[in-house]
Amino acid sequence: MNLPPASDFANARPVQGHDLPTARVLGLPVVDATTERTVEALLEGGARSVVFLNAHCANLRARKPAYAAALARADMVLPDGIGVELAGRMTGTRLTENLNGTDFTPALLRRAAQRGLSVFLFGGAAGVAAAAARRLAVTIPGLRIAGTRDGFDGAQDETAAIDAINASGADILLVAMGVPQQELWIDRNLDALAPQLVLGVGALFDFLSGRVRRAPQPVRKARLEWAWRLAMEPRRMAGRYLVGNATFLARAAANALRVAGPDAVAKRALDITLSAGLVLLLAPLFLVLAGLIRADSRGPVFFRQTRVGQNGRPFTMFKFRTMHVDAEARLAEIRAMSDREGVCFKSRHDPRVTRIGRLLRRSSIDELPQILNVLFGQMSLVGPRPALPSEVAAYPTRALERLAARPGITGLWQVSGRADIGFDKMIDMDVAYVRSRGVLLDLVLLALTARAVISGRGAY
Numbered sequence: 010m011n012l013p014p015a016s017d018f019a020n021a022r023p024v025q026g027h028d029l030p031t032a033r034v035l036g037l038p039v040v041d042a043t044t045e046r047t048v049e050a051l052l053e054g055g056a057r058s059v060v061f062l063n064a065h066c067a068n069l070r071a072r073k074p075a076y077a078a079a080l081a082r083a084d085m086v087l088p089d090g091i092g093v094e095l096a097g098r099m100t101g102t103r104l105t106e107n108l109n110g111t112d113f114t115p116a117l118l119r120r121a122a123q124r125g126l127s128v129f130l131f132g133g134a135a136g137v138a139a140a141a142a143r144r145l146a147v148t149i150p151g152l153r154i155a156g157t158r159d160g161f162d163g164a165q166d167e168t169a170a171i172d173a174i175n176a177s178g179a180d181i182l183l184v185a186m187g188v189p190q191q192e193l194w195i196d197r198n199l200d201a202l203a204p205q206l207v208l209g210v211g212a213l214f215d216f217l218s219g220r221v222r223r224a225p226q227p228v229r230k231a232r233l234e235w236a237w238r239l240a241m242e243p244r245r246m247a248g249r250y251l252v253g254n255a256t257f258l259a260r261a262a263a264n265a266l267r268v269a270g271p272d273a274v275a276k277r278a279l280d281i282t283l284s285a286g287l288v289l290l291l292a293p294l295f296l297v298l299a300g301l302i303r304a305d306s307r308g309p310v311f312f313r314q315t316r317v318g319q320n321g322r323p324f325t326m327f328k329f330r331t332m333h334v335d336a337e338a339r340l341a342e343i344r345a346m347s348d349r350e351g352v353c354f355k356s357r358h359d360p361r362v363t364r365i366g367r368l369l370r371r372s373s374i375d376e377l378p379q380i381l382n383v384l385f386g387q388m389s390l391v392g393p394r395p396a397l398p399s400e401v402a403a404y405p406t407r408a409l410e411r412l413a414a415r416p417g418i419t420g421l422w423q424v425s426g427r428a429d430i431g432f433d434k435m436i437d438m439d440v441a442y443v444r445s446r447g448v449l450l451d452l453v454l455l456a457l458t459a460r461a462v463i464s465g466r467g468a469y
Contacts, residue, residue, distance in 0.1 A: 029055065029085075032102045035067055035260075037080060039088045039097070043106050047087070048117050051206055052124060056084035058199050059208045060192050061110045064092030064257035069189050071260060076189035079196035087113065092257055098386060101319055101415070110210050114183065117208075119149050121181060127153035129177050129204065131170065132160035132185030133214040140218035155179035160186045167198060175203040182207045185214040275448045280390050284383040291377060298329060298374065305365040308334040311378055316395035319415040324387040326395055327378035331366025332359075379418045391451040392417025393439035411439035414446060424457040 029050050031038035039062060040047055051059065060066075060083040070077045080086065087108040088094065097104050118128060128145075130138040138157035145152055155177035164170055164186065174182060182204040184191045191209040199207060299310040312330040315323050362370065369375035382388040388395065395416035396404075421438040422430060430438075442450070 031086075032097060032104060034062070034088065034093055034097045034100075034102060034104075035070075037062060037086050039086050039093065039104070040108065041088075041102075041105050044108060044113055044116050047108060047113070048120050051085070051117065052120060052126070054205065057205065057207060058083045058195050059085045059087065059206070060195075061087050061089040061108070061209065061211065062093055063089040063109075066188050067092070067096070067260065068257050073189055076192060079189070079192040082196055083192070096257075101386070103322065103324075103386075110208075111213055111216050114208065114210050114213055115145075115149065118145060118152055118181075122149050122152040125151075125153070126180040127155040127178065128181040128183060129155045129174050129179035130157045130183050130185070130214060131174060132158075132164075132183070132187075132191065132210075133218070134161060134220075135159045137214045137218045137220060138185070141214040144217045144219075160184075164194075167194075171198055171201050175201075179204045180206065183210050183213065184208065185210050185212065187211060272447050276389065276446070276451060277386075279448055279451060280383050283390060284380045287380050288384065291380070295377070298369070301365050302330055302363075306333055306363045315398060316416065317398055317401045317412065318387055318395060319412065321401070321412050323398065324382070324395075326388070327381055329369055329375040329378060331363060331369050331375045332361040333363060335361075376418055383418065387415075389415040389417045389451075391420055391442075391454045392446070393420055393442065394422065405436075407440070408436045410443055411436065414439075414443045419454060419458040421454065424454055424460070 029047060030041045032041040033039070042050075050056070060080055062080070066080075066089075070080060087110075088097075088104050088106075089109045090107065094104055094107055121128065130142050130145075132138060133141070136159070138159055142154045142157050146154055156173065156179065158164070158170060158173055182202060184195055184207065186194060186209075188209075188211060191211070195207055195209055302310050308330055310330060312328045312332070313325050314328070316326040318324045366375070379388055383390055392414045393411040393416055396411075401409075401412070421442050422435045425438065
């Protein structure tokens with residue numbers, strides 16, 4: 010089976026000639042990048058039309074074909090809110106950042122001001138765009154306001170509105186008519202607009218003008234803005250945040266089931282149930298081991314290392330520390346001691362391993378903190394072992410197929426001899442698992458893992 014390079018597994022594609030990655034969420038290619046990187050791409054001409062996707066937008070998209078078509082034609086879709094993040098996680102996608110419009114757009118405008126670019130504000134009730142412009146002029150020094158126009162009387166004559174926008178010479182156009190009107194307006198008129206960047210920004214002008222209060226930063230960081238909104242506007246928001254979010258989550262779960270299939274959903278349910286139970290059961294043991302590790306050698310209790318997960322996405326893997334703190338720096342000088350052929354280093358007499366570390370490795374207890382990775386959705390109880398980025402970079406093509414599954418704490422390799430098995434044979438086993446994985450196979454391998462741990466075969 011011929012597969013693309015590991016980086017292609019992230020479901021990424023370039024946006025308008027730029028290298029911004031995207032991930033498919035609810036069927037749309039949503040930008041999967043930081044605010045800074047996205048802002049730079051937009052100001053360098055990475056897209057003309059930009060829209061945001063949140064839970065409310067997704068609900069409307071399911072009911073309104075014209076709006077769904079407008080979203081599909083937009084040059085860039087940005088993730089807005091915890092709902093979209095959760096929908097992505099349901100299908101194994103962890104978005105880099107939440108690019109919500111009320112935070113992202115000011116960041117974009119600050120960078121635009123540094124470049125001497127101008128902005129036109131179009132939308133909102135009478136006087137709202139002008140009030141928002143005054144606020145921006147105060148909070149973003151140097152920002153050039155090319156003009157404003159309300160989204161009610163000022164939007165009735167589309168030709169006049171477009172002529173006013175184009176005559177202003179604005180580089181950026183913000184359209185705040187609310188969803189879905191603003192996206193439909195942009196989709197309908199984009200070809201006639203002169204600004205090089207057009208964004209649909211929803212209620213941003215209402216926030217900037219003070220008509221609607223924004224949740225404080227600590228509340229936004231705690232992901233409790235929905236509660237804040239309900240408290241501020243209970244009647245208007247009750248339907249959107251309570252009924253709407255429940256509808257969205259049901260739709261996102263149905264989409265995840267359709268994308269992943271019932272076997273994948275059952276496997277994830279098994280992972281969550283067992284890992285949550287094990288965390289509670291093993292908490293006292295973790296405390297004892299933490300004391301032993303700290304007493305044996307200086308350094309942290311846990312070893313954190315970047316590994317390559319499903320579809321080539323990196324994540325931080327946890328283990329109990331079994332080596333001295335300078336182990337990474339000493340790897341090059343002892344690489345010739347490896348007992349395994351291939352790109353993966355493994356040595357039975359590794360001098361970097363501590364005294365308590367040898368006992369933890371022999372019993373495989375050092376792997377137990379990865380239960381947290383399973384609970385977080387980065388790993389599975391059963392699957393191919395997560396590799397280092399340097400190892401994946403050296404993979405032969407056939408080895409890349411092992412990245413198609415979520416990495417596991419245990420698997421065919423572990424129950425068949427672990428480090429006594431060479432690299433090529435390990436890849437054969439991992440590929441075989443990827444092609445036949447399921448809940449029944451996982452249960453069998455978990456049972457065999459207990460036997461392998463007791464025997465200690467291949468563990469060092």
